[in-house]
Amino acid sequence: MIRTFLLxxxxxxxxxxxxxVLSLFLALVDQTVSLSSALYYVFLSCILMVIFLFIRYRKETPFYAEMKERDNDLDLTTFPEADSPFESVVETNVREQIDRLKQELSRNQNLLEEEKDDLLSWIHEVKTPMTAMRLIIDRxxxxxxxxxxxxxxxxxxxxxDQQLHQKRIPFIENDLYIEEVELEPLLVDEIKSLRSWCMQKGIGFDIDLQVEQVLSDAKWLAFILRQLMTNAIKYSEQSDITLTSFEKSGRTHLLIKDHGRGIDPxxxxxxxxxxxxxTTDHQHAAATGMGLYLADRIRxxxxxxxxxxSKLGGGTTFTLIFPNQNEFTKLRSM
Incomplete structure (x- = not known):
């Protein structure tokens, strides 16, 4: 702060x-002015200047030091009090800007909430004709x-389903219910929902569960599995997808392995x-790039x-490693 003040x-x-320098120059060119007196004047002036700068430093820098150290947020209670006209100008301007930003933030948050509620309502409304369409298709x-x-x-x-979960993710902490989840029924339900796609592409599933239960939230885990399985189906043809669970180092591992085209390193x-x-396959024009992103946010x-x-031409393996009871206990106590 001293260097900043001097600059x-x-x-x-x-x-x-x-x-x-001017006073010394005058002492040199004007014989009536004693050089020793000029030097004495310069010496006293320098001392007074140092004292003056020290006083001004102690008076002016606390306000800006507090400004520099405060958090970059909209909390006005941490804003330092002004002690000079210029500081008052800065304080007034910043406070007005923060008040305006807080009003805009509140307004935008309300608009986003309204948009989210409208979209969720629309999705639930669409689910009704979608159910009717499925019944018609079955006939x-x-x-x-x-x-x-x-x-x-x-x-x-x-x-x-992606849109619905994307809008719910910001509030996922309030929606989680951690319990012992049975893997097999969860996996079978997801496979059934993708059955028509699998039949179209000649894809089967091989399930080998050495560990049948995991500590998780069934609803959100189902969404993660759905994204990973649809990703595996999308890039596979005439092959099986292997679902395997086992325990390693005290934690449950769930593998989703396909034999598709693989991912470029x-x-x-x-x-x-x-x-x-x-970057290598642009044929899947319908891909949104949201499935794995949302799965990563949720996990x-x-x-x-x-x-x-993954290996090009050799398939891809996604491994889910679940936390144990002790890890959840630590998280809840933090």
Whole structure:
């Protein structure tokens, strides 16, 4: 802060030095002025200048030091009190800006809440005709037509489900209910919902669960599994997807392994980024790049680790590593 203060007052200091040099110059050119007297004057002036700068430093810097150290938030209670006209100008201006920003923030939050509520309401409204459409599709006798319509219905349902969970993610902490979840029924339900797509692509599932229960939230875990399984189905053809669970180092591991085209090594660090699809395959124009992004957001709140191993042409393996009871106990106590 001392260096900043001196830099701010550099014009004063330069002006003072010029005056002292001028007084010495006059003592040299004017014989009536004693050089020793001029030097004595310069010496006293320097002492007074140092004292003056010290006093001004003690008086002016506390306000700006507090400004520098305060958190960059909209809390006006931490704002330092002004002690000079210039500080009052700064304080008034900043307070007015913060008040305006708080009003805009409140207004935008209300608009976002309204938009979220409207979208959630719309999604729930759409679910009704979607259910009716599914019942109508089930009554169709033409197998080929029924399969095509079921697949398109499933795509719409998955997109609606993504939107629904995306809007709920900011409030996931209030919605989590951690319990012992049975893996097999959860996996079977998700496979059934994707059955038409799997039949269309000739994909089967091989389930081998050495550990049948995990500590998690059933609803949000189902969404994560749905995104990983749809991702595996999307990039696989005429092959099986393996679902395996086992315990390692006291934690449950769940593997979702496909034998599809795999992921380019340069894409691996980016697959969980919002909107990222692929740098090598642009044929899947319907891909939104949201599925893995949302799965990653949710798994963070649930303290689940996701590891990815992939090889071009050799398939991809997603590994979910679940927390144990002790880890959840520590999180609740923090």
């Amino acid at each position: 701010e007052r550099i014009s004063w200091i330069v002006f003072f030095v010029v005056l002292q 169709i006798d033409d197998y080929k037509l029924k399969s095509q319509l079921t697949f398109e219905w499933m795509r719409i349902d998955l997109l609606l 340069r894409d691996l660090p980016r697959i969980f980024e919002k909107g990222f699809t692929s 963070q709140a649930m303290k689940i680790q996701i590891e990815v191993a």
